[in-house]
Amino acid sequence: MTEAVPVEARRLVKRYGEIVAVDEVDLTVEPGDVFGYLGPNGAGKTTSLRMMLGLIRPSGGSVALFGRDPLVDGARALSGVAGFVEGPRFYPYLSGRRNLRLLADFDDGGSRARIEEVLELVELRDRAKDRVGGYSHGMRQRLGIAASLLRDPRLLLLDEPTTGLDPAGMRDMRELVKRLAGEGITVLLSSHLLSEVEELCNRVAIIRSGRIVFQGPLADLMATASTGYRLQTTDHERARAVCTVQPGLRDVGAEDGVIRFAADEGAVAALTIALGEAGVGITALIPEGASLEELFLGLTEGDRGAEESTALEQTAA
Amino acid sequence: MSAVAKVYKWELIKLTAQKRTYLGLGAAMLVPVAFVVALSLQKGGPNDIPLGRYIRDTGLALPFVVLFFMSFWAFPLITALVAGDIVAAESHNGTLKTILTRSRDRGQVFAGKVLAALTYTVTVVVAMAVVGLAAASVKWGFKPLTSLSGTRIATGHGVALLLGSIAVYILPLAGIACFGLLLSTVTRNSAASVVGTLMFALLMQLLGALPGTEPIQPYLLSTQFSAWHGLLRTPADWVPIVRAVWVCALYVVLRSPVRTSSSCAATSPGSRRPVAPVPTAVSGPEVTLPRRRNGCPRLTGRRLAALAAVLLLAPVLYSYVTTMIQPSSLPLGVRTVEWIRANHGAWIVDEAERFWYSHNGPRAGGPQLTALPTVGLVAPGTPSRPARPPARPHADYAPAPIRPLIRPALPEEGRWQPTSPPFRGSAPVLVTTYRTDPTYPQIVAFVAWFDHTRTQLALYPGRYEPPNALPRGPMEVPSDQRWRLLATFNSGFTFRDGHGGFAVNGRAATPLVAGIGTVVVYRSGRVDVVRWHGGSAPPRRIVLARQNLPLIVAGGRPNPNLSDSAVWGQTLGNAIRVWRSGVGVDRRGNLIYAAANYQTVGTLARILIHAGAVRAVELDINAEWPSLITYPRSGARDPVKIVPNSMQSATRYLVPDDRDFFAVYKRVGAASAVPFR
Numbered sequence: 001m002t003e004a005v006p007v008e009a010r011r012l013v014k015r016y017g018e019i020v021a022v023d024e025v026d027l028t029v030e031p032g033d034v035f036g037y038l039g040p041n042g043a044g045k046t047t048s049l050r051m052m053l054g055l056i057r058p059s060g061g062s063v064a065l066f067g068r069d070p071l072v073d074g075a076r077a078l079s080g081v082a083g084f085v086e087g088p089r090f091y092p093y094l095s096g097r098r099n100l101r102l103l104a105d106f107d108d109g110g111s112r113a114r115i116e117e118v119l120e121l122v123e124l125r126d127r128a129k130d131r132v133g134g135y136s137h138g139m140r141q142r143l144g145i146a147a148s149l150l151r152d153p154r155l156l157l158l159d160e161p162t163t164g165l166d167p168a169g170m171r172d173m174r175e176l177v178k179r180l181a182g183e184g185i186t187v188l189l190s191s192h193l194l195s196e197v198e199e200l201c202n203r204v205a206i207i208r209s210g211r212i213v214f215q216g217p218l219a220d221l222m223a224t225a226s227t228g229y230r231l232q233t234t235d236h237e238r239a240r241a242v243c244t245v246q247p248g249l250r251d252v253g254a255e256d257g258v259i260r261f262a263a264d265e266g267a268v269a270a271l272t273i274a275l276g277e278a279g280v281g282i283t284a285l286i287p288e289g290a291s292l293e294e295l296f297l298g299l300t301e302g303d304r305g306a307e308e309s310t311a312l313e314q315t316a317a
Numbered sequence: 318m319s320a321v322a323k324v325y326k327w328e329l330i331k332l333t334a335q336k337r338t339y340l341g342l343g344a345a346m347l348v349p350v351a352f353v354v355a356l357s358l359q360k361g362g363p364n365d366i367p368l369g370r371y372i373r374d375t376g377l378a379l380p381f382v383v384l385f386f387m388s389f390w391a392f393p394l395i396t397a398l399v400a401g402d403i404v405a406a407e408s409h410n411g412t413l414k415t416i417l418t419r420s421r422d423r424g425q426v427f428a429g430k431v432l433a434a435l436t437y438t439v440t441v442v443v444a445m446a447v448v449g450l451a452a453a454s455v456k457w458g459f460k461p462l463t464s465l466s467g468t469r470i471a472t473g474h475g476v477a478l479l480l481g482s483i484a485v486y487i488l489p490l491a492g493i494a495c496f497g498l499l500l501s502t503v504t505r506n507s508a509a510s511v512v513g514t515l516m517f518a519l520l521m522q523l524l525g526a527l528p529g530t531e532p533i534q535p536y537l538l539s540t541q542f543s544a545w546h547g548l549l550r551t552p553a554d555w556v557p558i559v560r561a562v563w564v565c566a567l568y569v570v571l572r573s574p575v576r577t578s579s580s581c582a583a584t585s586p587g588s589r590r591p592v593a594p595v596p597t598a599v600s601g602p603e604v605t606l607p608r609r610r611n612g613c614p615r616l617t618g619r620r621l622a623a624l625a626a627v628l629l630l631a632p633v634l635y636s637y638v639t640t641m642i643q644p645s646s647l648p649l650g651v652r653t654v655e656w657i658r659a660n661h662g663a664w665i666v667d668e669a670e671r672f673w674y675s676h677n678g679p680r681a682g683g684p685q686l687t688a689l690p691t692v693g694l695v696a697p698g699t700p701s702r703p704a705r706p707p708a709r710p711h712a713d714y715a716p717a718p719i720r721p722l723i724r725p726a727l728p729e730e731g732r733w734q735p736t737s738p739p740f741r742g743s744a745p746v747l748v749t750t751y752r753t754d755p756t757y758p759q760i761v762a763f764v765a766w767f768d769h770t771r772t773q774l775a776l777y778p779g780r781y782e783p784p785n786a787l788p789r790g791p792m793e794v795p796s797d798q799r800w801r802l803l804a805t806f807n808s809g810f811t812f813r814d815g816h817g818g819f820a821v822n823g824r825a826a827t828p829l830v831a832g833i834g835t836v837v838v839y840r841s842g843r844v845d846v847v848r849w850h851g852g853s854a855p856p857r858r859i860v861l862a863r864q865n866l867p868l869i870v871a872g873g874r875p876n877p878n879l880s881d882s883a884v885w886g887q888t889l890g891n892a893i894r895v896w897r898s899g900v901g902v903d904r905r906g907n908l909i910y911a912a913a914n915y916q917t918v919g920t921l922a923r924i925l926i927h928a929g930a931v932r933a934v935e936l937d938i939n940a941e942w943p944s945l946i947t948y949p950r951s952g953a954r955d956p957v958k959i960v961p962n963s964m965q966s967a968t969r970y971l972v973p974d975d976r977d978f979f980a981v982y983k984r985v986g987a988a989s990a991v992p993f994r
Contacts, residue, residue, distance in 0.1 A: 091412055
């Protein structure tokens with residue numbers, strides 16, 4: 001029996017009056033993915049996650065978690081799923097441990113037995129007896145992860161888990177996510193931080209103004225981004241001559257002893273051989289062009305981004 | 318443990334972990350203690366309310382009395398504080414989504430919350446009853462209770478009845494709690510829900526008190542708060558209890574569909590206001606965040622201030638509303654003024670009246686009147702014939718006409734007119750009018766004369782005056798006495814203002830005060846106006862006594878202190894020209910009543926003297942109060958207003974009235990008591 005995919009959203013729409021917060025979002029998270037849901041603030045990430053968790057009713061489309069629609073199956077659709085949106089919230093007048101006990105009682109099965117274990121995991125055991133009202137932001141985020149892990153989930157939905165944390169806190173949180181992913185948990189995390197997604201995720205979706213502008217493996221995105229190369233050689237003139245005739249190279253230009261061109265990886269490999277045969281030594285061959293960050297900005301910003309995103313969408317498709 | 322039970326358990330834990338919970342609980346436990354302390358320090362008691370008069374007989378009575386008092390707004394407020402908050406607070410804090418992403422369905426979570434809110438309500442009421450019972454029993458003992466039917470109830474049975482009453486009392490509170498939950502779920506705003514729930518409860522009361530709502534009254538939640546009275550009757554009256562059960566159940570059920578449809582949408586506080594998709598200014602890895610609108614409704618300072626203002630004003634509003642919804646014979650405007658006067662606002666009213674009257678005094682001079690208001694049984698223009706039938710020589714006496722003070726006199730000015738057909742000779746009640754002051758020729762005095770041998774004077778408590786009348790009686794002319802009713806007139810100041818006493822049939826509802834002017838009736842039927850020399854309780858020979866300020870006429874002369882304003886009570890004093898009324902006796906012991914507009918206490922005394930009084934007291938003043946009504950036909954049919962008081966109807970004393978009043982009957986047989994039935 002093949003298991004249904006952890007997250008499958010189809011033509012998901014959420015409207016608030018005139019405003020369309022989420023516009024026909026299709027999203028698929030495969031088992032074992034660490035899926036980055038990337039977009040600027042206000043792009044519709046949280047709204048999408050809310051619909052996935054069944055907290056709000058979509059205006060159109062559907063969501064299935066492991067094949068179950070939260071709107072149809074209610075709490076049962078969340079079996080094996082855990083997470084939080086807009087930062088985890090707890091009862092400030094109860095201790096951390098009591099909050100977890102409460103949530104464990106709201107779960108089926110053996111959550112209660114795991115309380116100490118997850119507290120240990122997020123390094124909150126020492127403070128578990130204190131009231132959550134006195135916790136720092138980072139501690140609350142970690143408690144949020146602990147509360148999610150109580151459910152022994154197969155899928156974690158985390159809404160900006162590192163937001164508001166200091167660099168050390170961010171590092172720890174990312175380590176934790178990596179570790180959980182390493183244990184086989186599928187993770188969908190939203191973020192507006194590119195570096196985070198780059199570090200953690202194997203697949204990404206980029207959302208802008210409620211629309212998905214890119215979805216696919218991180219490597220594809222990177223490949224789309226890095227199409228330019230910079231070449232420096234021992235013999236500038238001869239190298240330039242080789243480049244101009246070499247098949248697969250585009251947009252060749254040269255100035256100040258540096259040759260720039262665009263090519264795919266195969267053409268670049270062929271070029272190095274051709275240069276060698278021509279007796280030209282390579283001192284530097286550096287892939288350059290738009291970094292992921294520039295790409296992200298391009299995808300998510302303004303009209304220019306809109307145009308490019310159309311082009312990219314076609315590329316991605 | 319079932320899922321709902323687990324949710325319920327944690328709801329209770331959450332309630333016990335929050336300070337606000339103890340606020341309501343503490344208040345509920347303080348109120349009965351405050352009652353015990355207040356009743357220990359004071360003499361009076363809540364005699365008008367169920368079991369109120371037995372409050373010092375046994376500790377068992379107090380919880381019932383407090384139940385009654387707290388039903389108006391205290392318990393609804395305490396219930397609203399928790400029920401209105403229980404969903405909204407979680408929505409506000411975002412914890413709702415924390416628990417809704419676990420394995421519990423919304424229905425289970427909601428059920429747990431409903432149970433917790435109801436548990437809290439029950440706890441608060443029971444805590445009040447336990448504390449009240451304990452405190453009152455320490456003070457007044459744990460003794461048998463007197464039921465509403467007047468029978469004795471053993472202490473054990475009394476406790477059982479208390480528990481039963483609480484159970485019945487919880488029903489409408491549960492209805493209010495469910496309304497609070499509904500608001501809490503729909504608005505997701507604690508302040509709005511708490512205030513809205515309280516307003517709902519108050520609105521129910523208001524609705525129940527409006528005229529014309531009698532058909533729906535049995536189906537209002539507020540009415541069900543008194544259903545427990547049925548348990549305290551012998552035999553128990555189950556009708557209101559059964560009705561309370563199904564009415565309250567209906568209120569709970571009617572809200573369920575709204576609840577389920579809204580509970581899903583209610584789970585997303587932040588999503589309510591969409592985060593508008595705005596182009597984001599991004600520069601480098603540090604993203605400058607556009608100011609993000611927080612979707613959660615926050616308790617801003619302004620809202621808190623508004624809430625505080627509402628909560629502070631709630632008792633005032635409540636006091637006003639409950640005063641206005643109490644049964645009364647007065648128009649709303651008059652009662653509003655009286656309410657202000659009664660609630661630390663006497664100075665405002667006095668200042669306003671002083672300002673008004675000093676700018677609206679009588680005009681000196683002006684055109685002469687061409688005719689006087691017609692009074693008595695004489696058609697206008699026909700010369701009167703003094704009623705002097707010669708048949709009964711002892712009833713032959715009739716007062717001399719009042720000498721007109723302005724020449725030429727108008728037709729009938731000062732001439733006594735009968736108000737009824739002859740009784741044992743002639744008409745025993747005569748009325749006339751005359752102009753009192755050449756300087757103010759517009760002023761007309763209305764005067765009545767009552768033959769003391771053929772009439773009997775009676776005094777009845779009103780609905781609120783005197784405050785502690787026992788028994789209060791019908792508050793109107795008893796229907797079985799109306800066949801012989803001749804006239805009614807107003808009594809004195811309220812007892813707060815007058816510093817006088819009130820006694821009827823041997824019992825002093827308000828202690829009599831020595832030195833104060835007093836209308837008295839003796840067992841012989843003789844009526845007199847005297848300066849009181851006795852003690853605070855009436856001696857046996859006195860049938861009734863009504864005191865109001867010192868005598869304004871004594872020995873046929875005005876009281877020499879009439880210009881000393883301090884003596885004449887808290888309101889208005891002596892010098893303001895307003896409607897005033899007074900009553901005195903003439904040389905032969907007949908009663909004389911007079912009322913006129915634009916009078917000072919001194920000019921009122923002069924009117925009474927001019928009409929023949931040798932001793933007199935002032936009665937009530939201001940346009941609302943003076944009333945002299947005569948009844949020309951037997952059975953009090955066709956009452957006639959002699960004093961033209963536009964704010965009171967001619968049937969004023971044929972329906973319950975707020976203030977005490979005098980009635981004048983034809984004297985038949987022994988007149989040794991004020992007839993109450």
